[in-house]
Amino acid sequence: MIYTLTLNPALDYDIYLDKLAENDLNLSKNVKFRAGGKGINVSIMLKNLKKENIALGFVSGFTGDYIINYLNNLGIKNDFIKTNGITRINVKINDTYNETEISGISPNIDEKYIEKLKSFISGLSDNDILILSGSIPDNIEKNIYYTLSKLTKAKVILDTRGNLLKDNICNNILIKPNIKELEIAFNTKIISDIEVYKYASYFIEKGVENVLVSMGNKGAILVKKGKYLKANIPCGKYINSIGSGDSMVAGFIYSYLENLNDVDTLKMSVACGSASAYSYEIADFNSVKKLIDDINIIEVKPNL
Numbered sequence: 001m002i003y004t005l006t007l008n009p010a011l012d013y014d015i016y017l018d019k020l021a022e023n024d025l026n027l028s029k030n031v032k033f034r035a036g037g038k039g040i041n042v043s044i045m046l047k048n049l050k051k052e053n054i055a056l057g058f059v060s061g062f063t064g065d066y067i068i069n070y071l072n073n074l075g076i077k078n079d080f081i082k083t084n085g086i087t088r089i090n091v092k093i094n095d096t097y098n099e100t101e102i103s104g105i106s107p108n109i110d111e112k113y114i115e116k117l118k119s120f121i122s123g124l125s126d127n128d129i130l131i132l133s134g135s136i137p138d139n140i141e142k143n144i145y146y147t148l149s150k151l152t153k154a155k156v157i158l159d160t161r162g163n164l165l166k167d168n169i170c171n172n173i174l175i176k177p178n179i180k181e182l183e184i185a186f187n188t189k190i191i192s193d194i195e196v197y198k199y200a201s202y203f204i205e206k207g208v209e210n211v212l213v214s215m216g217n218k219g220a221i222l223v224k225k226g227k228y229l230k231a232n233i234p235c236g237k238y239i240n241s242i243g244s245g246d247s248m249v250a251g252f253i254y255s256y257l258e259n260l261n262d263v264d265t266l267k268m269s270v271a272c273g274s275a276s277a278y279s280y281e282i283a284d285f286n287s288v289k290k291l292i293d294d295i296n297i298i299e300v301k302p303n304l
């Protein structure tokens with residue numbers, strides 16, 4: 001079975017307007033509510049790709065109930081641990097020029113719930129895939145993903161913030177930083193592809209099998225041991241980036257389960273990410289399929 005874990009889910013409130021004006025009244029042109037958090041987005045995309053999965057994590061309060069109802073309505077299996085407090089609300093303001101995010105504050109998670117989660121994760125088998133996604137609530141140890149990876153036999157994918165990456169890798173089949181997260185992980189500014197290959201290779205040396213770096217409209221790079229692939233972004237009308245990286249992760253898992261080769265894996269991952277960026281919600285399978293033929297992959301032999 002595939003399990004996604006979102007320790008820090010959110011009710012995402014997406015606001016669309018022409019131009020955000022500071023210190024003034026802004027009238028929305030369109031608003032959307034959705035169940036958010038990186039693992040939850042992966043679950044939704046996987047479901048759209050017809051891959052059954054179970055969403056795990058912590059939820060609480062009315063926002064937590066909203067998330068569970070949302071997933072139930074989509075027919076996505078879930079087994080969240082209900083905790084105290086109120087799951088955060090993340091506001092995403094999209095105007096013609098910028099995307100501004102205001103992330104809420106997540107509740108503290110009692111130790112007893114963390115223990116319950118650990119016990120569940122330690123029961124997974126080597127046929128399972130576990131996706132560890134998103135930020136970590138403030139009161140939880142900052143290497144919890146490493147701890148969970150050590151506890152489980154499942155194959156583990158990690159997609160978390162740049163400052164948490166290095167401490168949480170653990171023989172992962174995939175990590176998926178975006179370019180900003182890679183910069184934060186290495187406390188540097190990355191300006192060329194060769195630097196992406198170099199920094200991604202750090203993780204390969206540490207035992208990660210695949211490093212998928214999303215670079216917005218500059219494309220995406222997949223690095224494996226001795227292999228470097230780059231993809232362009234297919235044409236489409238950009239709506240927003242929310243859940244685009246998470247959709248890439250789902251595209252990778254789909255490819256992994258379907259035994260696709262590296263080139264087709266990168267194509268599928270990029271198609272999923274782009275289709276969601278060209279949509280108000282996580283994309284459906286048909287929109288993904290329409291983009292595949294517009295993605296070209298080149299193999300690079302960088303001199304590192």
Ligand SMILES: O=P(O)(O)OC[C@@]1(O)O[C@H](CO)[C@@H](O)[C@@H]1O
Binds near residue numbers: 036133243244
């Ligand atoms: O604060 P985190 O956990 O890093 O990211 C949370 C989040 O921004 O990521 C998703 C998009 O990837 C959104 O649904 C959600 O609001």
